[in-house]
Amino acid sequence: MKPIYLDNNATTPCDPAVVAAMLPFFTEQFGNASSIHSFGNQVGVAIKKARAQIQALLGAEHDSEIIFTSGGTESDNTAILSALKAQPDRNQIITTVVEHPAVLAFCDRLEKEGYVVHKLRVDGRGRLDMDEYRALLTDRVAIVSVMWANNETGTIFPVEEMAEYAHARGIQFHTDAVQAVGKLPIDLKRTKIDMLSLSGHKLHAPKGIGVLYLRRGTRFRALLHGGQQERSRRPGTENAPGIIALGKAAELAMQHMETENTDVRFLRDKLEKGILARVRRAFPNGDLHCRLPNTSNIAFEFVEGEGILLLLNKLGIAASSGSACTSGSLEPSHVMRAMGIPYTAAHGSIRFSLSRYNTLDEIERVIEAVPPIIAQLRKISPYWSESGPVEDPNKLFQPAYA
Amino acid sequence: MWDYTEKVKEHFFNPRNAGPLEQANAVGDVGSIQCGDALRLMLDVDPETEIIRDARFQTFGCGSAIASSSALTEIVKGKTLDEALKVSNQDIAAFLDGLPPEKMHCSVMGREALQAAIANYRGEAWKDDHEEGELICKCYAIDSALIERVVRENGLTTLEQVTHFTKAGGACASCHEKIEDVLISIVAARCEAGAIEAAPVATAVVTPAAVEKPRMTNLQRMRKIEEVIESVRPMLQNDHGDIEVVDIVGKNIYVNLKGACMGCALEAATLGAIQQKLFEELGEYVRLLPASQLEMAR
Numbered sequence: 028m029k030p031i032y033l034d035n036n037a038t039t040p041c042d043p044a045v046v047a048a049m050l051p052f053f054t055e056q057f058g059n060a061s062s063i064h065s066f067g068n069q070v071g072v073a074i075k076k077a078r079a080q081i082q083a084l085l086g087a088e089h090d091s092e093i094i095f096t097s098g099g100t101e102s103d104n105t106a107i108l109s110a111l112k113a114q115p116d117r118n119q120i121i122t123t124v125v126e127h128p129a130v131l132a133f134c135d136r137l138e139k140e141g142y143v144v145h146k147l148r149v150d151g152r153g154r155l156d157m158d159e160y161r162a163l164l165t166d167r168v169a170i171v172s173v174m175w176a177n178n179e180t181g182t183i184f185p186v187e188e189m190a191e192y193a194h195a196r197g198i199q200f201h202t203d204a205v206q207a208v209g210k211l212p213i214d215l216k217r218t219k220i221d222m223l224s225l226s227g228h229k230l231h232a233p234k235g236i237g238v239l240y241l242r243r244g245t246r247f248r249a250l251l252h253g254g255q256q257e258r259s260r261r262p263g264t265e266n267a268p269g270i271i272a273l274g275k276a277a278e279l280a281m282q283h284m285e286t287e288n289t290d291v292r293f294l295r296d297k298l299e300k301g302i303l304a305r306v307r308r309a310f311p312n313g314d315l316h317c318r319l320p321n322t323s324n325i326a327f328e329f330v331e332g333e334g335i336l337l338l339l340n341k342l343g344i345a346a347s348s349g350s351a352c353t354s355g356s357l358e359p360s361h362v363m364r365a366m367g368i369p370y371t372a373a374h375g376s377i378r379f380s381l382s383r384y385n386t387l388d389e390i391e392r393v394i395e396a397v398p399p400i401i402a403q404l405r406k407i408s409p410y411w412s413e414s415g416p417v418e419d420p421n422k423l424f425q426p427a428y429a
Numbered sequence: 430m431w432d433y434t435e436k437v438k439e440h441f442f443n444p445r446n447a448g449p450l451e452q453a454n455a456v457g458d459v460g461s462i463q464c465g466d467a468l469r470l471m472l473d474v475d476p477e478t479e480i481i482r483d484a485r486f487q488t489f490g491c492g493s494a495i496a497s498s499s500a501l502t503e504i505v506k507g508k509t510l511d512e513a514l515k516v517s518n519q520d521i522a523a524f525l526d527g528l529p530p531e532k533m534h535c536s537v538m539g540r541e542a543l544q545a546a547i548a549n550y551r552g553e554a555w556k557d558d559h560e561e562g563e564l565i566c567k568c569y570a571i572d573s574a575l576i577e578r579v580v581r582e583n584g585l586t587t588l589e590q591v592t593h594f595t596k597a598g599g600a601c602a603s604c605h606e607k608i609e610d611v612l613i614s615i616v617a618a619r620c621e622a623g624a625i626e627a628a629p630v631a632t633a634v635v636t637p638a639a640v641e642k643p644r645m646t647n648l649q650r651m652r653k654i655e656e657v658i659e660s661v662r663p664m665l666q667n668d669h670g671d672i673e674v675v676d677i678v679g680k681n682i683y684v685n686l687k688g689a690c691m692g693c694a695l696e697a698a699t700l701g702a703i704q705q706k707l708f709e710e711l712g713e714y715v716r717l718l719p720a721s722q723l724e725m726a727r
Contacts, residue, residue, distance in 0.1 A: 331489055
């Protein structure tokens with residue numbers, strides 16, 4: 028049976044039209060965009076077009092505000108480091124506890140080097156406290172970096188509002204929007220967002236290409252130094268095939284924006300309701316009223332995520348988990364922990380992330396597949412008895428060793 | 430996804446002896462919900478012979494935790510309690526044709542459940558001395574808790590020492606920065622406590638005090654070499670390996686590495702550590718070489 032791919036927040040397949048657009052740039056149009064001859068010139072023209080396509084998707088005022096990078100991680104690191112280097116009198120960063128490691132791990136490193144990092148906490152639904160945020164905005168803060176939408180739960184943060192507050196205090200605002208771009212309408216020229224990261228492979232373009240949006244006039248220091256590519260803000264010979272692919276993917280994302288919010292949302296809701304109606308002791312995670320239309324994160328209590336994924340995979344269904352074991356660490360997902368999800372549920376949280384390529388038939392198959400898998404694993408779980416969770420698990424099952 | 434062996438997959442998809450065991454008279458509950466693993470091992474022990482007549486398990490955990498539990502029940506059935514106590518976590522991993530380094534703790538949990546169940550049967554209190562931290566060295570499955578303990582107990586100050594004592598960082602070397610971070614945090618704390626003088630971690634060097642020792646006779650020297658080799662054997666045997674001296678030719682000491690040491694990716698590091706020890710004990714520079722090179726030398 029054809030496999031069912033519900034892990035689009037991890038990565039997406041390239042759209043065939045995207046592949047078709049990029050292929051000529053490996054062979055007949057291989058030139059270096061900086062060259063004066065005709066080999067390079069055509070590439071330069073194509074890159075210009077791609078830049079305009081991305082400008083349109085982001086609603087940027089100028090096409091020179093689009094800087095091509097290698098992906099989300101590079102864009103995030105560049106943005107944060109730039110703000111610190113360009114404003115040596117400011118040594119503080121505001122971010123959140125639920126950011127992607129591309130921001131969090133880098134902030135941890137900066138903290139070791141002496142910078143001060145404030146991490147905004149979230150409530151049980153993954154929402155921020157605006158009062159806590161506003162109280163932290165001082166003239167020692169160089170940058171606020173807050174994700175537009177969370178990769179694990181899909182929860183959307185009010186970044187446009189937060190950017191206004193930061194701007195009013197003269198603080199640069201960066202958002203990691205790799206999950207939001209293409210799924211939510213974005214019009215940067217109407218916001219006070221100074222920098223934004225996007226990643227190609229999350230919106231049906233290839234891996235290894237991304238963008239840092241940099242608002243004109245924002246003080247900037249490049250991460251890399253070399254040639255004049257990207258107006259010296261990101262030197263290195265352009266990844267022309269990747270750039271052209273990303274341009275095409277941006278154009279397609281514009282066309283399908285409505286589909287994401289109608290068809291994909293419908294399938295997501297059907298999946299979530301279908302599973303929750305059939306499996307007891309399961310609940311959805313995140314801010315259900317304000318989240319990406321493609322993401323559903325469901326916690327299955329008293330079972331562990333990797334087991335669920337392995338059994339799903341056996342049926343050709345791909346999803347992902349916030350469990351400790353799938354990441355190789357001993358802790359469950361930092362997002363689940365930050366939301367205060369009990370360990371018995373956090374380890375069994377499964378993320379289903381859809382795309383415009385999923386079908387109703389696929390969703391119905393997944394709804395049928397999940398309940399027996401959960402039942403099978405609960406049958407061998409020490410926290411579960413014949414009829415349901417063992418009463419007061421802490422009393423009956425108290426494993427030694429912390 | 431993990432590179433699980435066919436045997437692990439087999440035992441995950443079709444776990445043996447899963448579910449409660451009504452007539453169990455030995456129960457071991459171990460694990461930790463924080464870590465995402467919890468295991469209840471139930472044994473039916475014959476009170477006359479102490480033979481394990483039946484074993485079943487219930488596990489909350491990942492694929493390899495369930496497979497390790499299943500393997501454990503298969504291994505211990507039919508054994509006496511004393512025989513079962515000899516089952517090591519390596520035995521469980523070997524039964525499954527190996528586990529990924531990140532998942533070795535699943536087999537450790539299995540062994541602990543067994544110890545806990547037997548202690549429960551015998552009316553003893555079981556206390557585990559097991560601690561876990563972030564996995565640092567993926568090649569040898571060494572976590573931060575182990576490195577921290579070894580650094581503290583032995584007063585280590587350099588990366589090389591950590592590798593010699595724990596194997597961590599001995600193969601692909603990509604975890605060296607993380608090991609240095611652990612060293613820095615512990616050494617800095619000891620400096621503050623006045624336990625050692627502050628010195629840059631990277632430049633701390635162990636100077637062999639033995640350099641001043643008077644020259645030994647040939648016989649004394651050979652005995653000393655044997656003595657040093659004997660002293661490291663228990664450490665190698667712990668890892669299912671061993672070592673023997675084959676010949677001594679001038680500065681070159683030829684040895685045979687045996688068991689798990691053979692072909693181990695850490696062979697060079699193991700020899701290096703022993704060579705360092707010989708160097709300190711003998712007060713002279715010596716080279717420790719595999720016996721295979723003896724042929725070439727002749």
